[in-house]
Amino acid sequence: MIQVAVLGYGTVGSGVVEVLEKNKAEISLRAENELNVKYILDLRDFPGDPYEAKVVHDVNVILDDPEVKIICETMGGMEPAYSFSKRALESGKSVCTSNKELVAAHGPELLELAKANNCNYLFEASVGGGIPIIRPMNYSLTAEKIEAITGILNGTTNYILTKMEREGADFAEVLKEAQEKGYAERNPEADVEGHDACRKIAILSSLMTGKYVKYQDIYTEGITKITAEDFKYAKELKTSIKLLGRSKDAGDGYEAMVAPFMIPDEHPLHAVNDVFNAVFVRGNMLGDAMFYGRGAGKLPTASAVVSDVVDCARHLGKTIICLWDKEEVELKDYKDTSKQFFLRVKKEDLENAKEVFNAEKVLEIIEGEAGIVTPVMTEREFEEKAAKLPQMITRIRMEN
Amino acid sequence: MIQVAVLGYGTVGSGVVEVLEKNKAEISLRAENELNVKYILDLRDFPGDPYEAKVVHDVNVILDDPEVKIICETMGGMEPAYSFSKRALESGKSVCTSNKELVAAHGPELLELAKANNCNYLFEASVGGGIPIIRPMNYSLTAEKIEAITGILNGTTNYILTKMEREGADFAEVLKEAQEKGYAERNPEADVEGHDACRKIAILSSLMTGKYVKYQDIYTEGITKITAEDFKYAKELKTSIKLLGRSKDAGDGYEAMVAPFMIPDEHPLHAVNDVFNAVFVRGNMLGDAMFYGRGAGKLPTASAVVSDVVDCARHLGKTIICLWDKEEVELKDYKDTSKQFFLRVKKEDLENAKEVFNAEKVLEIIEGEAGIVTPVMTEREFEEKAAKLPQMITRIRMEN
Numbered sequence: 001m002i003q004v005a006v007l008g009y010g011t012v013g014s015g016v017v018e019v020l021e022k023n024k025a026e027i028s029l030r031a032e033n034e035l036n037v038k039y040i041l042d043l044r045d046f047p048g049d050p051y052e053a054k055v056v057h058d059v060n061v062i063l064d065d066p067e068v069k070i071i072c073e074t075m076g077g078m079e080p081a082y083s084f085s086k087r088a089l090e091s092g093k094s095v096c097t098s099n100k101e102l103v104a105a106h107g108p109e110l111l112e113l114a115k116a117n118n119c120n121y122l123f124e125a126s127v128g129g130g131i132p133i134i135r136p137m138n139y140s141l142t143a144e145k146i147e148a149i150t151g152i153l154n155g156t157t158n159y160i161l162t163k164m165e166r167e168g169a170d171f172a173e174v175l176k177e178a179q180e181k182g183y184a185e186r187n188p189e190a191d192v193e194g195h196d197a198c199r200k201i202a203i204l205s206s207l208m209t210g211k212y213v214k215y216q217d218i219y220t221e222g223i224t225k226i227t228a229e230d231f232k233y234a235k236e237l238k239t240s241i242k243l244l245g246r247s248k249d250a251g252d253g254y255e256a257m258v259a260p261f262m263i264p265d266e267h268p269l270h271a272v273n274d275v276f277n278a279v280f281v282r283g284n285m286l287g288d289a290m291f292y293g294r295g296a297g298k299l300p301t302a303s304a305v306v307s308d309v310v311d312c313a314r315h316l317g318k319t320i321i322c323l324w325d326k327e328e329v330e331l332k333d334y335k336d337t338s339k340q341f342f343l344r345v346k347k348e349d350l351e352n353a354k355e356v357f358n359a360e361k362v363l364e365i366i367e368g369e370a371g372i373v374t375p376v377m378t379e380r381e382f383e384e385k386a387a388k389l390p391q392m393i394t395r396i397r398m399e400n
Numbered sequence: 401m402i403q404v405a406v407l408g409y410g411t412v413g414s415g416v417v418e419v420l421e422k423n424k425a426e427i428s429l430r431a432e433n434e435l436n437v438k439y440i441l442d443l444r445d446f447p448g449d450p451y452e453a454k455v456v457h458d459v460n461v462i463l464d465d466p467e468v469k470i471i472c473e474t475m476g477g478m479e480p481a482y483s484f485s486k487r488a489l490e491s492g493k494s495v496c497t498s499n500k501e502l503v504a505a506h507g508p509e510l511l512e513l514a515k516a517n518n519c520n521y522l523f524e525a526s527v528g529g530g531i532p533i534i535r536p537m538n539y540s541l542t543a544e545k546i547e548a549i550t551g552i553l554n555g556t557t558n559y560i561l562t563k564m565e566r567e568g569a570d571f572a573e574v575l576k577e578a579q580e581k582g583y584a585e586r587n588p589e590a591d592v593e594g595h596d597a598c599r600k601i602a603i604l605s606s607l608m609t610g611k612y613v614k615y616q617d618i619y620t621e622g623i624t625k626i627t628a629e630d631f632k633y634a635k636e637l638k639t640s641i642k643l644l645g646r647s648k649d650a651g652d653g654y655e656a657m658v659a660p661f662m663i664p665d666e667h668p669l670h671a672v673n674d675v676f677n678a679v680f681v682r683g684n685m686l687g688d689a690m691f692y693g694r695g696a697g698k699l700p701t702a703s704a705v706v707s708d709v710v711d712c713a714r715h716l717g718k719t720i721i722c723l724w725d726k727e728e729v730e731l732k733d734y735k736d737t738s739k740q741f742f743l744r745v746k747k748e749d750l751e752n753a754k755e756v757f758n759a760e761k762v763l764e765i766i767e768g769e770a771g772i773v774t775p776v777m778t779e780r781e782f783e784e785k786a787a788k789l790p791q792m793i794t795r796i797r798m799e800n
Contacts, residue, residue, distance in 0.1 A: 019543050019685050029610070029723060030542040124540070130686040132540030139539055140524070140532030142430040143419050143706035210429070268692060271671040285419050285703040286530040286693065292668060293689035303685040306543035314721065321714065323429060 001034045002313050005062045007084055008075035009042040009055065012098050012125070015302025016072050017051055020309075027306065031313035038068060063087050070312045072305050073097040082106060089113040089121060094316075096308035098125035098301055104199040104215045107206060108326040115319045122308035122320075127200045128153065128277045130300025131293035135307070137207045137281075138322055144283030146208045148248040150399070153200040155275035155296040156184045156191040157223050157243045161260075162273040165240060170228050183275065193222035194243060194258040201245030204279065205256050208247060210323040213256060219334035221259040230396060233342065233371040236363055238265045242272070244399060253332040261399040262342055269399075335380040340400065343386070344371050344393035353392075356385045369393060401434045402713050405462045407484060408475035409442040409455065412498050412525070415702025416472050417451055420709075427706065431713035438468060463487050470712045472705050473497040482506060489513040489521060494716075496708035498525035498701055504599040504615045507606060508726040515719045522708035522720075527600045528553065528677050530700025531693035535707070537607045537681075538722055544683030546608045548648040550799070553600040555675035555696040556584045556591040557623050557643045561660075562673040565640060570628050583675065593622035594643060594658040601645030604679065605656050608647060610723040613656060619734035621659040630796060633742065633771045636763055638665045642672070644799060653732040661799040662742055669799075735780040740800065743786070744771050744793035753792075756785045769793060 004020070006013045017037055020027060028034045039062050040054045049055075059080070062068055071088045073095050075081045081102050085095050089110060097103065103110075103123045114121040124134045128151070137146075152158050156178065163174045175192065178184035190196045202215035223243050234241050239262040247256040263270050268290050272278040277295025282288055294300040311320065340360075345353040350370045354362060363371035374382070386392055404420070406413045417437055420427065428434045439462045440454045449455075459480075462468055471488045473495050475481045481502050485495050489510060497503060503510075503523045514521040524534045528551070537546075552558050556578065563574045575592065578584035590596045602615035623643050634641050639662035647656045663670050668690050672678040677695025682688055694700040711720065740760075745753040750770045754762060763771035774782070786792055 023543055023545050023685065026545050027543055030721070032721060130683075131689055132536045135540045136532045136536055139711065140535045140707050142710040143423055143427055143703045145423055145426050268671060271668060283530075283703065285423065285699040287697075287700055289531060289691075289693035291689075291691060294687050297687075299685040300687055303543045303683065307540055310542040311539065321430065321432060 001036050002031070002069050003038040003067045004035055004070045004072065004309060005039040005041065005068045006037060006072045006074060007041045007059070008073070009040050009044070009046065010074065011298045012301050012305065013040070013072065013074035015298040016074060016305050019299060019302045019306045027310060031310045033313050035309060035313060038065070059084055063091055068093060069316060070094045070096065070309050072309065073099055074305065075099065076101070078102060078105065085110055085121070086113060089117055089119060092117045092119050094120040094122070094312040096122045096305050096312060098305055100126040100196070100199040100203065104202045107203065108212050108324050111322055111324055112326070118317050118319055120312050120315060120320055122311060123203070124308050125301050125304035127203050128279055128291065128293065129155070129295040129297060130303050131277060131279065131291050131295065132307070133279050133291050134207065135311070136291065141281065141283055141286070144286050146281060146283055148282040149201070149204050149208055149246070149279060150269065151201060151204065151245045151279040152242055152269055152272050152277050153197040153245045153279070153295065154191055154243060155277060156188065157197070158272065158277070159183050159275045160192070161223060161226065161241055161243065164226070164228060165231050168228050168231065171224060171226055192224055194220040197243060197245045198258045201247055201256060201258060204245070205247040205254070206324050209254060209329050211325045211327045211329045213254070213329045213331065217331050218256045218258060223260050225394060226260055229366055230394065232365060233344065233363055234262050236365055237262060237342070237373070239263055240270050241396065242269060250332065250337070254329055255332050255334070255337045257334055257337065259397055261397050263399045267399065335383070336378055338376050338378050340376050340398040341374045341382050341395050342371060342398055343374070343395040344369055345389060346391050346393065349389055349391055353389055356388050373398070401436050402431070402469050403438040403467045404435055404470045404472065404709060405439040405441065405468045406437060406472045406474060407441045407459070408473070409440050409444070409446065410474065411698045412701050412705065413440070413472065413474035415698040416474060416705050419699060419702045419706045427710060431710045433713050435709060435713060438465070459484055463491055468493060469716060470494045470496065470709050472709065473499055474705065475499065476501070478502060478505065485510055486513060489517055489519060492517045492519050494520040494522070494712040496522045496705050496712060498705055500526040500596070500599040500603065504602045507603065508612050508724050511722055511724055512726070518717050518719055520712050520715060520720055522711060523603070524708050525701045525704035527603050528679055528691065528693065529555070529695040529697060530703050531677060531679065531691050531695065532707070533679050533691050534607070535711070536691065537604070541681065541683060541686070544686050546681060546683055548682040549601070549604050549608055549646070549679060550669065551601060551604065551645045551679040552642055552669055552672050552677050553597040553645045553695065554591055554643060555677055556588065558672065558677070559583050559675045560592070561623060561626065561641055561643065564626070564628060565631050568628050568631065571624060571626055592624055594620040597643060597645045598658045601647055601656060601658060604645070605647040605654070606724050609654060609729050611725045611727045611729045613654070613729045613731065617731050618656045618658060623660050625794060626660055629766055630794065632765060633744070633763055634662050636765055637662060637742070637773070639663055640670050641796065642669060650732065650737070654729055655732050655734070655737045657734055657737070659797055661797045663799045667799065735783070736778055738776050738778050740776050740798040741774045741782050741795050742771060742798055743774070743795040744769055745789060746791050746793065749789055749791055753789055756788050773798070
């Protein structure tokens with residue numbers, strides 16, 4: 001029997017205990033050992049909870065118990081999760097986490113610590129919730145040179161954008177409804193401003209390059225400026241608007257960005273709706289592949305954490321290879337990256353805009369304004385041209 | 401350095417050599433060792449080929465060389481692939497294969513042999529070509545009780561059906577064109593009659609149950625009877641027609657089937673077109689997940705074989721757990737499985753058919769006939785009712 005501790009008895013932590021209990025038979029078979037939750041760390045008490053007796057308030061009870069081999073860190077946030085994880089790894093206990101902030105900020109350091117102590121730091125649940133993506137990248141796509149990753153990585157924003165598209169509703173309206181339903185947090189900034197997706201694409205980009213892509217270096221834009229009118233143009237262009245995390249080996253350097261993009265109907269990511277997430281990977285031998293599923297939620301996320309626990313149980317005393325070096329990747333300045341743009345201008349600016357942008361397509365579907373699709377150009381070129389159109393209504397990037 | 405041999409220098413075999421060469425740097429890092437192709441077994445000579453000097457005609461050269469640790473079996477077919485694989489495993493050499501016929505027929509025996517000899521029998525490339533699916537099932541979905549698997553598992557038939565849908569063309573016409581383009585074989589029976597998809601869903605069903613689902617037990621229907629008219633109804637019903645391999649834990653037993661199904665627009669498998677494949681998995685904690693990519697082709701399939709080689713290199717002398725027991729699963733009689741059906745009848749039979757089938761929906765879009773959607777019923781019930789309508793034009797099952 002292998003003893004496990006869970007740090008943080010919130011949504012994901014209680015899910016981990018539930019998954020371990022409900023699928024005990026299947027999990028024991030796969031882990032080739034029985035797994036038992038010995039401790040649950042939380043500041044609160046849980047009177048009446050079936051696992052009440054396992055709850056402790058002092059992390060040292062767990063860290064000092066040599067029987068505990070695997071720790072699930074489902075606290076979230078930087079501290080005390082960071083200190084607890086370090087101390088656990090230093091004492092040779094493997095750590096499985098859903099904490100994308102911590103992984104994005106300290107991944108390479110914690111991986112190195114795990115290696116030095118013959119244990120593991122695994123983070124399948126940190127990206128894409130229940131979707132298997134970290135392990136497929138580390139264990140399955142091993143014959144590939146990954147050239148690009150494009151992901152719908154945040155369920156809240158995808159839910160909001162899907163609803164805006166279907167109902168013709170505006171952002172603020174849908175956000176309010178999502179908050180009432182519990183699909184968006186009271187303070188939705190981390191989701192709607194793209195910070196959450198940024199952490200996730202930073203982790204995926206690091207695994208793609210084998211080096212350290214810092215989330216602070218990734219240009220990030222959220223969805224708060226997307227309107228019902230934008231979706232009218234998107235529909236006319238046979239596209240949908242999705243918040244994408246994108247990462248690419250452009251040959252002359254690595255690019256990474258988080259922003260809303262128009263995605264064409266025939267792109268596999270186009271059909272990813274509601275709270276679903278998907279990660280689209282391009283390998284130099286494989287071509288395109290996609291991993292799709294529930295990007296959040298108690299049980300899917302907990303299932304990913306438990307899959308890490310099983311992996312740790314299979315590899316007690318042995319560190320599983322994970323190529324994520326401390327060496328930092330210098331990303332290309334986003335202004336030097338190229339793409340097509342869609343922009344909206346006032347009717348009276350249309351002729352000027354067509355000329356300035358060398359418009360490939362013009363749409364006149366809303367009174368008093370027009371939409372324009374530009375040729376491929378760098379962000380810098382776009383900004384220079386846009387400076388000549390101070391009354392531009394909006395611009396959205398295009399994925400092809 | 402780890403020495404590798406490739407059995408069969410055809411499409412996939414030459415792809416394996418190409419992938420190992422082109423991505424040497426990435427692969428060595430992931431395998432934590434350099435991999436070198438020492439021998440290529442083929443009956444033919446390859447004068448002028450850069451690997452000409454590695455070609456041997458006698459398998460014993462390979463099997464008797466203690467330096468060779470990993471063998472890629474890319475010959476296909478039952479013999480001599482079966483004998484060679486057994487002898488390799490008996491001598492402690494790991495075998496990585498793309499041979500679905502062999503895996504479906506002798507998987508559990510070869511896995512047992514690998515275990516007895518502390519080596520591995522891996523078969524990522526046998527299902528879904530380049531799509532990571534076998535390893536995610538064995539390594540990632542370890543916290544799940546898998547309840548259902550539904551896959552588009554054959555690229556040739558998906559290409560044909562996609563083209564029929566887009567062009568309103570008939571089966572025979574599109575098949576001919578596909579053969580000319582090399583997307584379908586001269587003898588297309590294995591693909592169009594569903595035998596290939598049957599082997600693949602048998603393998604996935606075995607991994608889902610942990611026991612042995614024999615492909616011979618799976619009810620299989622191909623796509624040869626699907627017509628351009630069927631697609632007109634499909635469109636009207638907001639569905640598409642795809643050849644599915646389906647497997648399900650129905651609570652009272654396991655169901656498995658290969659047949660063309662109508663899939664609704666909103667189902668993630670609906671958007672899987674052309675030669676792409678996808679495997680849709682339902683777990684009891686995870687909910688729905690999908691794995692999508694190129695289901696065939698030289699380099700994608702070779703990439704999957706090489707990912708197995710890397711896994712073997714990481715686990716020399718140690719057998720990786722794969723739950724696939726020799727114990728046979730007794731599948732439910734397909735006649736006892738339930739679903740909705742679509743059927744076409746002659747105009748003069750419509751009133752009778754509506755009554756017999758308790759029609760949920762009637763479509764009159766083609767002169768002289770009508771389409772009917774039935775409620776959910778067993779295949780047995782359907783057959784009994786259909787016996788009262790000897791002039792029924794066709795019936796297609798419906799996925800929901």
